[in-house]
Each structure stands twice: as structure tokens, then as C-alpha cells.
Amino acid sequence: MLLLFDVGNTHTVAGFTEDGTNFVKWRLATHKFETEDELFVILKSLLDNNKITFSHIDSVVIASVVPPVNYIFQRFSEKYLGIKNLWVEASDGLGIKWNVKNPTEIGADRVANVLGAAKMCDDAIILDCGTAITIDVLMAGCYEGGAILPGLMTAAHSLFEKTAKLPQIDLYTPKNCVGKDTAENIRIGIVRGTAHALNGLVEEVKNCFKNKPTIFLTGGQSKILETLIQCDLKDADLTLKGMYIYWQKKCTSCS
Structure with missing residues (x-):
């Protein structure tokens, strides 16, 4: 085990x-x-x-x-x-070409996510929503890089800490696009704003490549965004699955 x-x-x-x-x-x-x-x-x-x-x-x-x-x-x-x-770290022998300036800078969770997605398809865009939100791009089995955004709670805490009058709020998926009170204004700005940013970045990435990628959504905060994000697969265990694949590949290479 x-x-x-x-x-x-x-x-x-x-x-x-x-x-x-x-x-x-x-x-x-x-x-x-x-x-x-x-x-x-x-x-x-x-x-x-x-x-x-x-x-x-x-x-x-x-x-x-x-x-x-x-x-x-x-x-x-x-x-x-x-x-x-x-x-877990980006390395040779994993079946992935790391087409970035410095593979050692890639977060271990992102490496695992890429391995988990690569098990299911050759072309993928992975959205992992946590303290930071990461976007990772896999095309034809090659890791092309990605983007990093502030996570939902990170953005909320930043507003609370850096402003005098804005309150600390709980986050959930807002139904409206126009808020009627301060809390709703913040919630819409952070949650819906982040969702629009992610959808927009995904479209830009798709336009850069001829491939048709599968869009994955994972991470602890993904539940808040899942109805607003255009994705193909929601997989809360994607990182763990990728870690298991990493172990498999490393054990195979050592045997």
C-alpha cells in the first residue's frame, strides 16, 4: 500500500x-x-x-x-x-518532455497533475484551484508551461488585509453578476472574476495550439468554481493519481 x-x-x-x-x-x-x-x-x-x-x-x-x-x-x-x-519532481523517464526554461521550478503538484492527465489523453489543460490557481498545458505529450493566479481565498484575504472597510467573507458560487451589498460585491468579483479569467486564458491557450485539449478541473477550491468553468473532466483525485503514476514510473526505471 x-x-x-x-x-x-x-x-x-x-x-x-x-x-x-x-x-x-x-x-x-x-x-x-x-x-x-x-x-x-x-x-x-x-x-x-x-x-x-x-x-x-x-x-x-x-x-x-x-x-x-x-x-x-x-x-x-x-x-x-x-x-x-x-x-515528486520533473525529471526524465516520466514519458513527458518538459519544454520550459527550468523544469526544476515546476511545482511537484503540477508535475503530478500532468502525469495524471497524460494517463488519459495527450492534449490537456489542467486547472488546479488551491491557495494558488495553476494552469498547466500538455500538448502531444509535451509540457508547454502554464500560468499562476491567486487562489480564491488568497484574493479574499488580500482584500481584507489591505483595505480598511472591506470585511472578511466566506466564499461560495454567487448566483448574480451584480451585488446588492459589500459581501456580495466581493464574492462576485473574486469568484466570477476568477472564473472569467480562467475561461479566457483557456481560450487563449486553445487558440495557440492546433490540438483540441481536454480541460481538467481539480483542487480544493474547485467546487466553488465548477459551475462557472468550462471543463471536460472534474477530478478531485487527479494529483494523487499522478503521484501514483510517478511512483510506478520511478519503480519501473529502477528495476
Whole structure:
């Protein structure tokens, strides 16, 4: 059984899988634990409730975009599992050509998303909505790059912190395009505005290539945007699936 950690700036998804298709998973606050022992206590309680033990774990795969916490996961695996982690990164031997200036700059989550999408099609545009929103472009099996936007909550917090009178609000999909109060104004601007930006960028990308890409939507905030985004596939587990594929490819290349 594989233990997968998708470590994001706000949340960490811990997932268990045997086949790369079905996952037992939990979302944890990334900064809730500060040591490997705290991470162990949290995971053990979750595992016990699902009748999974640490002895079931054969490998640990990590896609992290938060370098300051990486040592926690490293120590956890070594101390409690006796396993060396496999860290996701853009590299050769994955069946993808990384057509960018510096592949090492590509976020591990984005690498996993590309691998997950490439399993299903050769041409894809992947929208991952989290603390930051990333757009990744895969054409004819070649990663062509992408774009990064502020995430929904990031934009909301920025308005709250940088303005004197605008309140902090909860976010959900607004039904109207014209707000009748301040909260609705902010919600429309952030949610609908971001959706229009994403749809517009996707159209520009599609116009740059002759291929007809499949549009994927994933990420923790994707539920808020899903009715406003023009996409073909919604897959909340795309990153975890890509991490499993990364493990498969790396294990094959080493054997």
C-alpha cells in the first residue's frame, strides 16, 4: 500500500491506495503539525478508524510545494516506517518532455497533475484551484508551461488585509453578476472574476495550439468554481493519481 502526501500551502492531503484509482484520504492543515511525532499521532488516529496499520505501507510518495515542512515528512517516514520517501519532481523517464526554461521550478503538484492527465489523453489543460490557481498545458505529450493566479481565498484575504472597510467573507458560487451589498460585491468579483479569467486564458491557450485539449478541473477550491468553468473532466483525485503514476514510473526505471 502506498502512502501519498500532497503538501500544499494551506492543506495537506494524506492518501492511501493500492491501485492508484481508489483512495482513502484526509485533508489536514499543513501547519497543524510541527514535528514528525505530531504527524504520527494525527495519522495513527485516522488509520485506526479505517482499520489500516502502518505495517501496510510499502512506499511513501510526496508532492510538496512547502519546503520548510519537508523535513517533518522525511523524519516521519524514517522514524516510524523505516522507509525513504520518493519526492515528486520533473525529471526524465516520466514519458513527458518538459519544454520550459527550468523544469526544476515546476511545482511537484503540477508535475503530478500532468502525469495524471497524460494517463488519459495527450492534449490537456489542467486547472488546479488551491491557495494558488495553476494552469498547466500538455500538448502531444509535451509540457508547454502554464500560468499562476491567486487562489480564491488568497484574493479574499488580500482584500481584507489591505483595505480598511472591506470585511472578511466566506466564499461560495454567487448566483448574480451584480451585488446588492459589500459581501456580495466581493464574492462576485473574486469568484466570477476568477472564473472569467480562467475561461479566457483557456481560450487563449486553445487558440495557440492546433490540438483540441481536454480541460481538467481539480483542487480544493474547485467546487466553488465548477459551475462557472468550462471543463471536460472534474477530478478531485487527479494529483494523487499522478503521484501514483510517478511512483510506478520511478519503480519501473529502477528495476
